[in-house]
Amino acid sequence: MCGVSALILADTKQPAVAEIQESLGLLQHRGQDAAGIVTCGPKGRLYQCKGNGMVRDVFTPPRLLGLIGCMGVGHVRYPTAGTPANSEAQPFYVNSPYGIVMGHNGNLTNTAELKRFLDHDAHRHINTDSDSELLLNIFAYHLQKTDKFRISEEDIFRAITNLYEQCHGAYACAGMIAGFGIMGFRDPFGIRPLVFGRRKSSSGDGYDYMFASESIVLDSLDFTDIRDVNPGEAIIVSKHAVTTRQLVPNPTLSPCIFEYVYFARPDSIIDGVSVYNARLEMGIKLANKIRRTLGDKSDIDVVIPVPDTSRAAALQLSQELGLMYREGFNKNRYVGRTFIMPGQEMRRKNVKRKLNAMTAEFKDKNVLIVDDSIVRGTTSEQIVQMARDAGAKKVYFASAAPAIRYPNVYGIDMPCTAELVAFDRNETEISSAIGADLVIFQDKEDLIDSCRKYNPDITQFDTSVFDGRYVTSDVTKEYLDELEAARSDGAKNKHNPRAEEVIGLHNILQA
Numbered sequence: 001m002c003g004v005s006a007l008i009l010a011d012t013k014q015p016a017v018a019e020i021q022e023s024l025g026l027l028q029h030r031g032q033d034a035a036g037i038v039t040c041g042p043k044g045r046l047y048q049c050k051g052n053g054m055v056r057d058v059f060t061p062p063r064l065l066g067l068i069g070c071m072g073v074g075h076v077r078y079p080t081a082g083t084p085a086n087s088e089a090q091p092f093y094v095n096s097p098y099g100i101v102m103g104h105n106g107n108l109t110n111t112a113e114l115k116r117f118l119d120h121d122a123h124r125h126i127n128t129d130s131d132s133e134l135l136l137n138i139f140a141y142h143l144q145k146t147d148k149f150r151i152s153e154e155d156i157f158r159a160i161t162n163l164y165e166q167c168h169g170a171y172a173c174a175g176m177i178a179g180f181g182i183m184g185f186r187d188p189f190g191i192r193p194l195v196f197g198r199r200k201s202s203s204g205d206g207y208d209y210m211f212a213s214e215s216i217v218l219d220s221l222d223f224t225d226i227r228d229v230n231p232g233e234a235i236i237v238s239k240h241a242v243t244t245r246q247l248v249p250n251p252t253l254s255p256c257i258f259e260y261v262y263f264a265r266p267d268s269i270i271d272g273v274s275v276y277n278a279r280l281e282m283g284i285k286l287a288n289k290i291r292r293t294l295g296d297k298s299d300i301d302v303v304i305p306v307p308d309t310s311r312a313a314a315l316q317l318s319q320e321l322g323l324m325y326r327e328g329f330n331k332n333r334y335v336g337r338t339f340i341m342p343g344q345e346m347r348r349k350n351v352k353r354k355l356n357a358m359t360a361e362f363k364d365k366n367v368l369i370v371d372d373s374i375v376r377g378t379t380s381e382q383i384v385q386m387a388r389d390a391g392a393k394k395v396y397f398a399s400a401a402p403a404i405r406y407p408n409v410y411g412i413d414m415p416c417t418a419e420l421v422a423f424d425r426n427e428t429e430i431s432s433a434i435g436a437d438l439v440i441f442q443d444k445e446d447l448i449d450s451c452r453k454y455n456p457d458i459t460q461f462d463t464s465v466f467d468g469r470y471v472t473s474d475v476t477k478e479y480l481d482e483l484e485a486a487r488s489d490g491a492k493n494k495h496n497p498r499a500e501e502v503i504g505l506h507n508i509l510q511a
């Protein structure tokens, strides 16, 4: 997943850039590889700053000063398609028609078909390997068909409807049309999150409007009337009006359950479910599973979370089991999230840089380490070793999510089953692969119930990483094979000149 945001201020003399930058800081946990902002100023002119790096590195004060205008779009990237190159930093821009800017969270599953269509039929030039550039150009192609001097909301809705028919996979998008306004839309299954809110303008005249991947952004920036964009719904905020339209009739909301497990901030609410509450509930359900597995009289002395994401579940679990909770791992706050770092070598090195065991909490104890998930096992394997080195007698390892055995195709970069530690292994084999005495996983139904408890109206989640069932119908065995061949660690390690290529056309990073 990535993070997107778009803001339009009622007071056209005020700059939007500072709050867009703020929004990206609040979404940094969704993407650490690249960041970008495009604003729209007087005369409908667009101003862009984007490139590889964290928000604090990309947006230096002089660069921010150059981003003028009362509306704009922001993006933080975690690459899940194409390459990690600078040129694939978002938002993307096309000049025709009207000047369009788009930030995309998610992943398209029919990129080959879209690429062919844009080349052969639409005759639109695509300059990178990014699926998001394809998405933007599909939208632009359909908007172009209106062939009008000035467009209306109806034209935009029609173009998004056409995009829905053509683009498969996951996409939560925040966009802008030069001089016109901002827009947000979510794919027909609502796989990735997107929220919308408004705030009384600082001048007291009218409202400011904002889209963001997570509600924490709108909360922090004092927006109210926050609501989820529905699956298959588009919202357009022009300088004069807010227009919403349900473009896909009767969609089935199917949010990615991994947002609740790991990706989202705990203080966000996604599709009516507080991520924090869902994690606490995961802790309760996991405690029950541990009780069922080990019986009431287990020999566990202490529960220890793996910072950061597992903390809420681990604390609740310890209370449920009547066990002591201790912060046994000290975390270096300056190292980012390791799971979303590119390349296994980097992920492996950074677990060690980030976490350190405190001997006092481990020595001569039977410990239950709790994490939110075990994916490649990069974290768990090293954590178990650290616990043993610190003198633990027995190491139990519990995961608040079920075992992950299938690739993700909707915006999480796990395309290759062979890289997943649970692939083709039973629980005993996983325990020995990560060096634990016993590993205990949450049951899938319990995970689903933990989220549904807070919004029973959600009838299905995307749980594909646990069960191999994809909510969109086009994910075939052939597709998964192609994805694995293109994006496995092995494939990425092969020299890819496109990843290093400097496509200056896209970047304006200056001192």
Ligand SMILES: O=P(O)(O)OC[C@H]1O[C@H](OP(=O)(O)OP(=O)(O)O)[C@H](O)[C@@H]1O
Pocket: 262, 306, 307, 308, 309, 310, 336, 337, 338, 339, 340, 371, 372, 373, 374, 375, 376, 377, 378, 379, 380
């Ligand atoms: O089995 P793995 O492949 O190691 O992936 C799972 C681990 O990665 C994530 O942590 P991360 O460090 O990314 O973020 P966090 O600090 O938010 O927990 C997640 O919380 C698990 O700890």
Ligand SMILES: NC(=O)CC[C@H](N)C(=O)O
Pocket: 001, 002, 003, 077, 078, 079, 080, 081, 082, 088, 104, 105, 106, 107, 108, 130, 131, 132, 411, 412
């Ligand atoms: N994880 C995401 O949402 C990434 C968006 C897009 N697929 C990219 O790779 O840039």
Ligand SMILES: [Mg+2]
Pocket: 306, 307, 308, 309, 310, 371, 372, 379
């Ligand atoms: Mg973690």
